[in-house]
């Protein structure tokens with residue numbers, strides 16, 4: 001049974017129309033939280049309908065939900081999004097930096113634009129969101145910032161210098177920010193997932209995926225709900241004394 005330990009809290013989850021972000025939104029709502037579901041609409045994609053579906057699932061659990069469009073690489077759009085969430089819910093207690101992309105290639109062939117886009121979404125996007133929420137969390141002397149890093153930040157991975165650097169950057173951001181705001185009642189933590197069964201991982205070539213799974217001590221991919229459970233814990237009052245931590249959720253892949 002899920003404890004409703006997040007009753008009365010509100011959360012913003014970036015990239016929550018699908019994958020791990022969607023599981024986090026649903027898990028936080030199950031815990032009693034109102035949730036804002038961020039998605040992107042641009043020339044290449046529009047996940048408004050998927051985000052609305054997640055919102056309806058949240059509302060069916062008796063919680064408030066809102067969808068908010070914003071590209072996390074755009075600071076102005078992020079600031080507008082955060083203000084809209086605060087206006088709607090009255091406050092923002094929990095930020096989950098989940099939005100992320102991969103553009104894999106060995107360094108030899110890595111195009112600068114693929115370096116820039118991965119750093120831009122994964123790392124700079126997390127900075128933008130943290131920057132946009134920090135003043136109101138400081139004023140209220142409470143808050144949770146949880147960012148989704150990756151096992152790749154810790155172990156490295158061939159073909160992922162851009163992704164690994166962006167996720168290692170998230171860990172550096174997390175630890176420094178944790179120190180800056182520790183006395184303000186705000187905790188800042190990261191989660192380092194291993195290989196989780198989402199579109200991002202299903203896009204891997206089949207053979208590479210099979211090899212990856214064979215190397216996981218638990219012998220299987222993780223599920224988005226495994227990451228969502230870790231987020232729910234770090235967001236809860238029970239985790240009040242945990243900050244600057246990187247929680248691995250990886251089936252033993254990297255210890």
Ligand code: NAP
Pocket residue numbers: 014015016017018019020021038039040041045046047070071072073097098099100101121125148149150151192193194195196197198199200201
């Ligand atoms: P996913 O299914 O590809 O979903 C990625 C999410 O990020 C989507 O909702 C996407 O939104 C959003 N996003 C991408 N660019 C964005 C932008 N500029 N602004 C706002 N949102 C943006 O990936 P996932 O597997 O759920 O991954 C979620 C997070 O976990 C990522 O940070 C990823 O790096 C991390 N992670 C995943 C794994 C894994 O094995 N799956 C392992 C370690 C870490 P749209 O749908 O609107 O494009």
